[in-house]
Amino acid sequence: MSSTELRHTALDAVHRALGATMTDFAGWDMPLRYGSERDEHVAVRTRAGLFDLSHMGEITVTGPDAAALLNHALVGDIASVGLGRARYTMICQADGGILDDLIVYRLGETEAAASEAASSTYLVVANASNAQVVLDTLTERAAGFDAEVRDDRDAYALLAVQGPESPAILKSLTDADLDGLKYYAGLPGTVAGVPALIARTGYTGEDGFELFVKPEHAVELWQALTKAGEASGLVACGLSCRDTLRLEAGMPLYGHELTRELTPFDAGLGRVVKFGKDGDFVGRAALAEAAERADQNPPRVLVGLIAEGRRVPRAGYAVVAGGEVIGEVTSGAPSPTLGAPIAMAYVDAAYAAPGTEGVGVDIRGSHEPYRVVALPFYKRQK
Numbered sequence: 416m417s418s419t420e421l422r423h424t425a426l427d428a429v430h431r432a433l434g435a436t437m438t439d440f441a442g443w444d445m446p447l448r449y450g451s452e453r454d455e456h457v458a459v460r461t462r463a464g465l466f467d468l469s470h471m472g473e474i475t476v477t478g479p480d481a482a483a484l485l486n487h488a489l490v491g492d493i494a495s496v497g498l499g500r501a502r503y504t505m506i507c508q509a510d511g512g513i514l515d516d517l518i519v520y521r522l523g524e525t526e527a528a529a530s531e532a533a534s535s536t537y538l539v540v541a542n543a544s545n546a547q548v549v550l551d552t553l554t555e556r557a558a559g560f561d562a563e564v565r566d567d568r569d570a571y572a573l574l575a576v577q578g579p580e581s582p583a584i585l586k587s588l589t590d591a592d593l594d595g596l597k598y599y600a601g602l603p604g605t606v607a608g609v610p611a612l613i614a615r616t617g618y619t620g621e622d623g624f625e626l627f628v629k630p631e632h633a634v635e636l637w638q639a640l641t642k643a644g645e646a647s648g649l650v651a652c653g654l655s656c657r658d659t660l661r662l663e664a665g666m667p668l669y670g671h672e673l674t675r676e677l678t679p680f681d682a683g684l685g686r687v688v689k690f691g692k693d694g695d696f697v698g699r700a701a702l703a704e705a706a707e708r709a710d711q712n713p714p715r716v717l718v719g720l721i722a723e724g725r726r727v728p729r730a731g732y733a734v735v736a737g738g739e740v741i742g743e744v745t746s747g748a749p750s751p752t753l754g755a756p757i758a759m760a761y762v763d764a765a766y767a768a769p770g771t772e773g774v775g776v777d778i779r780g781s782h783e784p785y786r787v788v789a790l791p792f793y794k795r796q797k
Contacts, residue, residue, distance in 0.1 A: 464656070467573075490689065513669075513677055518540045572629065572632070598615050665791025722784075724784065734762050734774065745759050
């Protein structure tokens with residue numbers, strides 16, 4: 416594929432009919448916004464938003480050794496994930512650097528026949544920009560395991576309904592037990608007559624659902640959700656507001672808070688690494704060292720910053736104190752919910768405590784004052 420040949424989701428014509436501003440995102444032509452990204456953001460926080468996330472990378476891992484393979488390849492304990500549940504985890508290099516952060520769903524179990532072992536099926540969902548790397552790495556690490564790694568990126572369209580009104584909207588279209596569907600769980604069902612994997616997951620900080628369907632059903636489902644959400648104020652939402660929503664919720668973005676140069680412990684996400692699981696896993700030794708380093712002498716710590724003024728920080732801007740550079744902004748944007756610019760940044764451990772004074776961000780030569788706060792900036796009321 417040449418650099419000019421962008422991939423299009425099954426909803427491409429719908430986005431264009433709605434007047435979306437489109438953008439190249441990881442080789443996909445995706446909707447950035449439909450109108451005001453602030454209005455879209457507020458809709459998700461107060462009502463509901465509808466997203467096309469079909470650029471995400473779906474990889475199916477199946478076979479008698481599927482759980483053992485994923486335990487070896489990833490840092491989490493995937494073998495302990497219950498049927499119908501999901502887990503946030505990461506895939507790391509041998510040196511502990513993060514290749515991607517993932518959600519893994521345990522979809523199914525086939526009982527053993529007399530002549531063969533029981534087989535498990537997992538759906539691994541990778542970020543669009545890293546999907547090929549994750550696929551290649553899982554395939555490479557599958558050597559010696561009785562398991563198949565399958566590229567299913569073309570087998571799924573992914574729609575998300577996010578926001579406080581999303582359960583009511585979805586309930587009007589399905590008889591699936593949404594009340595019994597816990598956070599980070601998924602169940603097969605039908606939505607508006609369309610077969611779907613209904614997952615209670617999201618990247619906005621709000622309650623919501625992600626719906627995995629066949630691409631040929633995407634338009635039908637989008638239209639049904641749009642109609643069902645009219646009375647609740649549901650709006651179509653692009654990637655721009657998804658970014659500000661996840662930033663307020665303190666959720667990391669690969670390429671910003673997560674990179675190959677950082678371990679999960681550097682990112683404050685050491686909890687996803689499970690040293691006590693069965694079997695060895697790629698990166699174990701390096702991650703053990705990283706855990707000790709983060710505990711005793713962390714080089715830098717991921718914190719939140721809230722502006723005292725109106726100037727917006729961007730990724731790569733220096734964080735300063737006492738005339739010295741003490742860190743770097745990884746993500747920054749105006750926060751519609753807080754009414755001020757916010758940022759996530761890695762700063763020297765000595766400046767990481769909430770309330771630390773004298774910290775600023777160098778914005779084009781001017782040191783703008785910022786408050787250090789604990790993440791997340793926003794947490795929904797349960």
